[in-house]
Amino acid sequence: MKSSGKYAIGLVYVQYTLIGVIFLGPVLWMVSASFKQNIDITAYPPVLVFSPTLDNYLNLFQQFPFGKYVLNSLIIASGSTLLALLVGSPAAYAIAKYKFYKLGFAALVVRMAPGVLFVIPFYIVAVNIGALTSSLLNYSALVLVHMVITLPLVVWLLIPFFEGIPEDIEDAGLVDGCSPWQVFRKISLPLALPGLAVASIISFIFSWNYFLFALTLSTDRTRPLPVIAFNFIGQGSADWGGLMAAATIISLPALVLTFFAQRWLVSGLTAGAVK
Amino acid sequence: MHTNPTRRSQTAKEETGGEDTVSRRPYHQIVARLKKNMPRYLMLGPALLLAALLIVFPVAYAVYLSVSDWSPTGVKDTFVGLSNFERLLQDGLFWNALRVTLTLYFVSLIVETVLGTYLAFLLNREVPGNKIFRALILIPSITAPVAISMMWLLLYDPTLGMANYLLRLAGFTGLEWLGDPGLVVYSLAIVDIWEWTPFMGLIILAGLKDLPADPLEAADIDGATPLQKLWHVYLPLLRPIILVAILLRSVDLLRFFDTIYVMTQGGPVNASTTLNIFAYRQGFQYFDLSYASTAMLALLVVVAIIASCIMILRRRFSYEV
Numbered sequence: 001m002k003s004s005g006k007y008a009i010g011l012v013y014v015q016y017t018l019i020g021v022i023f024l025g026p027v028l029w030m031v032s033a034s035f036k037q038n039i040d041i042t043a044y045p046p047v048l049v050f051s052p053t054l055d056n057y058l059n060l061f062q063q064f065p066f067g068k069y070v071l072n073s074l075i076i077a078s079g080s081t082l083l084a085l086l087v088g089s090p091a092a093y094a095i096a097k098y099k100f101y102k103l104g105f106a107a108l109v110v111r112m113a114p115g116v117l118f119v120i121p122f123y124i125v126a127v128n129i130g131a132l133t134s135s136l137l138n139y140s141a142l143v144l145v146h147m148v149i150t151l152p153l154v155v156w157l158l159i160p161f162f163e164g165i166p167e168d169i170e171d172a173g174l175v176d177g178c179s180p181w182q183v184f185r186k187i188s189l190p191l192a193l194p195g196l197a198v199a200s201i202i203s204f205i206f207s208w209n210y211f212l213f214a215l216t217l218s219t220d221r222t223r224p225l226p227v228i229a230f231n232f233i234g235q236g237s238a239d240w241g242g243l244m245a246a247a248t249i250i251s252l253p254a255l256v257l258t259f260f261a262q263r264w265l266v267s268g269l270t271a272g273a274v275k
Numbered sequence: 276m277h278t279n280p281t282r283r284s285q286t287a288k289e290e291t292g293g294e295d296t297v298s299r300r301p302y303h304q305i306v307a308r309l310k311k312n313m314p315r316y317l318m319l320g321p322a323l324l325l326a327a328l329l330i331v332f333p334v335a336y337a338v339y340l341s342v343s344d345w346s347p348t349g350v351k352d353t354f355v356g357l358s359n360f361e362r363l364l365q366d367g368l369f370w371n372a373l374r375v376t377l378t379l380y381f382v383s384l385i386v387e388t389v390l391g392t393y394l395a396f397l398l399n400r401e402v403p404g405n406k407i408f409r410a411l412i413l414i415p416s417i418t419a420p421v422a423i424s425m426m427w428l429l430l431y432d433p434t435l436g437m438a439n440y441l442l443r444l445a446g447f448t449g450l451e452w453l454g455d456p457g458l459v460v461y462s463l464a465i466v467d468i469w470e471w472t473p474f475m476g477l478i479i480l481a482g483l484k485d486l487p488a489d490p491l492e493a494a495d496i497d498g499a500t501p502l503q504k505l506w507h508v509y510l511p512l513l514r515p516i517i518l519v520a521i522l523l524r525s526v527d528l529l530r531f532f533d534t535i536y537v538m539t540q541g542g543p544v545n546a547s548t549t550l551n552i553f554a555y556r557q558g559f560q561y562f563d564l565s566y567a568s569t570a571m572l573a574l575l576v577v578v579a580i581i582a583s584c585i586m587i588l589r590r591r592f593s594y595e596v
Contacts, residue, residue, distance in 0.1 A: 016404075023415055026430055088322055114551055211532075222341050251419055258411070
């Protein structure tokens with residue numbers, strides 16, 4: 001497979017183009033539709049050249065409290081990410097340092113359980129503690145249940161970063177009289193900073209994307225973007241421009257962050273099983 | 276009973292090692308050991324507590340619900356034994372949902388595995404720009420499923436969608452992608468294949484990069500053709516990693532919910548009602564949470580069976596290599 005003449009390389013790029021069109025075409029189509037007037041979207045045959053407009057976006061924010069929905073999504077995704085980091089990073093450190101690998105495997109098993117199975121008990125508990133009536137409780141409940149997604153993810157992503165820290169450095173800290181906690185806080189954690197960044201980015205995206213928990217547990221005031229977008233479809237309006245603008249806004253974090261965290265995305269998605 | 280306790284504990288430690296010794300150790304040693312290990316338990320503690328609360332509790336509660344007769348109104352929690360399971364096995368909709376789930380699963384998985392393997396070989400070619408390309412094609416896998424569903428609703432639209440436009444351009448008639456009960460499962464499979472093939476490709480690529488060089492060189496020396504090399508060298512070596520990719524995809528595919536719920540909500544006439552959608556409807560449209568839990572436990576059993584089959588295959592192949 002090493003024959004890389006000009007011809008062979010050309011062939012690779014032909015395949016790249018084809019695959020690129022297939023996998024990225026729909027995304028570009030969505031983004032471009034969000035800048036189209038509805039007359040251009042419904043045009044047949046489909047038009048590639050059009051005069052772009054921001055109307056779809058402006059409408060979203062003028063007709064609906066869309067800023068509020070964005071804020072809801074931000075609160076839930078960053079809340080569940082921060083908590084997962086707080087709880088998950090010492091756990092990941094302990095797993096890496098003291099080799100509790102069985103616990104790591106458990107995180108993979110969690111992936112096997114279907115979301116609907118979780119959401120039924122969560123719903124009953126939420127009703128009983130009044131989390132469907134009070135906004136504050138509802139936000140907290142949503143943040144907490146999203147940790148089903150973020151906590152195993154954060155733990156798995158951080159383990160290799162803590163494993164990568166040379167033991168000598170940590171031992172030196174112990175010799176100098178640090179307690180294990182101090183070693184963790186003052187030596188290991190700062191060294192694993194890139195890992196923390198990666199874990200928070202990926203965990204944020206996963207929590208931001210997650211639909212099912214908020215679908216059943218959120219209230220009118222706390223609904224995050226995916227649920228709102230789903231409700232737009234349900235209204236049966238043929239406002240494709242508005243729908244595509246909403247879809248583009250929801251996709252934004254993933255689109256932007258692909259470029260920053262690409263290297264770790266695969267391991268994040270596979271939750272460490274490749275090792 | 277006259278033996279010196281310290282000596283005894285030492286011999287016990289040598290013979291069995293571990294637990295047995297702990298109980299016979301002098302008190303201060305136990306304390307010392309606890310003190311030494313305390314930080315690691317404290318580090319794990321909060322995460323384990325949360326996992327128990329968020330993961331173990333719901334599963335246990337779902338089991339409890341499945342053997343009781345929960346209702347939102349008043350009378351609740353009567354023990355009903357296995358009657359929910361009996362009802363499930365007699366429910367035509369359940370069997371339909373199981374069939375839809377498995378069809379969607381096998382169709383998507385097979386196509387994703389084949390295309391993913393191809394993609395891995397393509398991405399393995401070191402040409403300028405391949406790193407950027409790798410990042411770009413991952414976009415379908417990390418974009419919010421709800422956004423992807425909306426995007427495909429537009430593409431599949433019978434009158435103004437791109438899919439039918441291309442079909443007509445090629446001389447065919449347009450299709451009712453999501454409206455035709457015989458077609459809808461395959462339309463949804465296409466969306467899943469589009470969404471997850473790049474991910475599959477990148478996992479297999481990771482395996483491809485870790486391959487030992489020796490067998491490949493040997494094959495070169497023996498003058499194997501590229502096709503022979505692919506079939507007799509690459510694929511057997513890649514089998515373990517491909518099985519890992521299949522395992523991960525299986526687990527996700529069988530719980531596939533968002534895309535279906537957003538695009539068809541299980542319709543038309545239950546033609547795309549997977550077990551997940553079935554359970555969701557039982558739970559949150561008819562508020563029969565006990566029955567919904569029962570259906571989800573059935574799905575969990577299906578997932579566990581398929582996952583263990585793949586694990587067994589994987590173990591067999593990893594010994595072989």
